[in-house]
Amino acid sequence: MLTLGKELTVEQRLSKAVVDIMAKEKYVALAGILMIGDRLVKDDVPTACTNGRDEMYGREFVDGLNDPELRYLVLHENYHKLYKHLVTWFHLWLEDPDLANKSADYVINIKISDDNRDGFAVAPKLALLDERFRGMDTAQVFNILKKEKKGGGGKCPPPNGGGPQGLDDHDWKGAKEFTDDEKRELDRDVDEAIRQGALIAGKLGTGTDREFQELLKPQVDWHEVMREFITATCAGNDFSTYRRPNRRFIEIFTRDGIFMPSGISESVEGVVVGGDMSGSIGQREQSVIITEAKACFDTVKPDWVRMLYWGTEVVGDEKYTQDQLDDFAKTTKPRGGGGTDVECIPPYLTEKNIQPQATIIITDGDLYGGWGNWNCPVLWVVIDNEDAKPDVGTVIHVSSSEL
Secondary structure, three states: OEEOOEEOOHHHHHHHHHHHHHHOHHHHHHHHHHOOOOEEEEOOOOOEEEOOOOEEEEHHHHHOOOHHHHHHHHHHHHHHHHOOHHHHOHHHHHHOHHHHHHHHHHHHHHHHHHHOOOOOOOOOOOOOOOHHHOOOOHHHHHHHHHHHHHHOOOOOOOOOOOOOOOOOEEOHHHHHOOOHHHHHHHHHHHHHHHHHHHHHHHHHOOOHHHHHHHHOOOOOOHHHHHHHHHHHHOOOOOEEEOOOOOHHHHHHHEEOOEEOOEEEOOOEEEEEEEEEOOOOOOHHHHHHHHHHHHHHHHHHOEEEEEEEEEOOOEEEEEEEEHHHHHHHHHHOOOOOOOOOOHHHHHHHHHHOOOOOOEEEEEEOOOOOOOOOOOOOOEEEEEEOOOOOOOOOOEEEEEOHHHO
């Protein structure tokens, strides 16, 4: 491949592409992301790949690209890093690796193509582009592709056997295998690069600062937080351990400032799940979170679960024993509607003598009154309402697009 009249190696061409990108004013803010991790050329990589920190490029694939296409490929890998795709959407990969890869690529490629109408970066033939996904995030694209895949036909590219397969691969397993220290360091490095990028973009007036500021908002994998909450709060007491608990739940394991041992057993007593049945909570949101709660129950194996549906009062109370939980997601029947008054649940628990080790409340957070007085740890799963700030328990803010 000849560039500027001189034959360059693949490694040199890759370095030149990075320098070209950093020299472009519209990508100056991306410089910090480009400097994170290692950038390697490998003979055994079919196209390109990232684990969210390091980038790997296939020698033969890169050698077949011209300079604008190579710049596009480098931008593509670094946008995966910028958006923390391999952390944020790991649960989608667990569900369907092929669709998770394609969904993330569709979102990235629309942006790169929009930003490069001047020809500085040009999409290689393998790049997945589809205008119908404009304005969507990865989860929204994933849900559309999943529906099309289940229904057969449609516009969904067929998995591993025909049709476009995408510009790169994604090393989800490699990202998961990072040590806790490596994950924290990577998270800090990306956030710092985004902050610096926002400052630079703001000074240059490129408009990129708004996008970077949006990325600084905390992105929490609510699936993982829910699992950690249930595991931490619902550990049984057959024996004790002084193993360090997750820092997000440290208050559960301390008393009067003294670090207390946490209990461990293979089963726990009981868990309550309270589903908000006000008009703004749809069936899809309920069913997805119920399925996720079911996965948590599989982990901690509660002796019983009470599924409560509520509005201004508790209108549904379903009882499940451990041997009935396999059919939990299929048999539960959401009911109710109307207002949103979560303060009705604690008195109901007292009246019915229900004593759970933990309660999970699923709600839009638009309450009539307060958050209630609870005698057990409470996890709030608040949908599409970041302004809702419970004064008790632990809260996860979830976008409906992530469900």
